[in-house]
Amino acid sequence: MWYYLIIALQGFCIYHAIKNRRPYYWIFIIFFLSLLGCIIYIITQVYSKRDAEKISSEITNIINPTKKIRDLEKQVEFSDTYQNRVNLADAHLENKDYQNALKHYQNALDGNFQNDFYVIKNMIEAYHHIEDYKSVVSYGEQIKSHPEFKKSRTQFLYGLALEKEGEIAKAEENLKAIDIRFSFYNERLVYANFLLNINKKDEAKEILESLISEGQHMTKPNKKLYGTTISEAKKLLEVL
Known part of the structure; x- marks a missing residue:
């Protein structure tokens, strides 16, 4: 339990440092000094009563995501607003409960x-995971003119769904768009x-x-994240 708590705390501190544009060396302090680095960062860069409450809440949500969902459900019951409903859907999506999301x-x-890009984008993500490719294509058509x-x-994901639906030329056109150097490593392997x-x-x-x-x-963090992808690319290239 303590191991996961420390990992969660490190994740929050690194996120806070990046979001608030703290000097880059803080990330190394947090990462390499582990719990001690987190404590130093929080005391010197974060701490206030309000921030401490936020940290506690976010760590609890990471460790026990169902509590976050219950809290959001209560918010919807109290006030069924658009944003409260989206927040609850986001929590279900994060928890991989795609049907409820x-x-x-x-x-x-x-x-x-009806034209909320953010919501439709997340719906496409959920439909992809439950393999409802017709819905991915349908909602993709609604937002494909959006700049984002x-x-x-x-x-x-829209391109993958088009492939599943037999629209190979359209699929290739959309998949090709993510062939950008130093990004989309996993997606580009799929495209290959x-x-x-x-x-x-x-x-x-x-x-x-x-x-x-x-x-x-x-970088070392990216090598850990995408090492398997690069290894798969090497294996695939060897047999060509």
């Missing part, structure tokens, strides 16, 4: 916010596999080579 997102959209849709994970499946070996090879090259210049 979709229910509350849909209830929010039933008001006067372009070169986003949402466009990537897509290209191989439609017999575009040279294009797939180019993406795999880029991933491997970029992997050599990653």
Whole structure:
């Protein structure tokens, strides 16, 4: 339990440091000094009664996500506003309860916010996870003209759904949009596999080579996050 509490505290402190633009060395202090680093950071950079209460609440939510959901449900019961409903849906999505997330997102959209990009984007994420590709395509059509849709994970999921629905040319067009250097590592590996499946070996090879090259210049945290992806790219390239 203490191990997970410390990890949660480190995550919060690093998030706080980045959000509040603290000097970059704080991230190293928090990461390498573990609990001691967190305590030093909180005392010198965070502490106030209000902030302490917020830290306690967020750590509790990480350790016990169902408490966060119960609290948000009470807020909806007390005041069934658009934002309270979306907050509850977000909590279900974070907890991987996609059906309940979709229910509350849909209830929010039933008001006067039919074109809310944020809500529809999260609905697409949920529909993707339950493999309802028709709904992903349908909602993707609603927001594909939005500026934030372009070169986003949402466009990537829309492209995958188009593939499942047999719209290969449209799928390729949307998947290609996330082929951006030093980003979307996991998605680009999926895109490379897509290209191989439609017999575009040279294009797939180019993406795999880029991933491997970029992997050599990653920071240590990114190497931990995407090490498996880079390894898979190497394995796939070896058999081409």
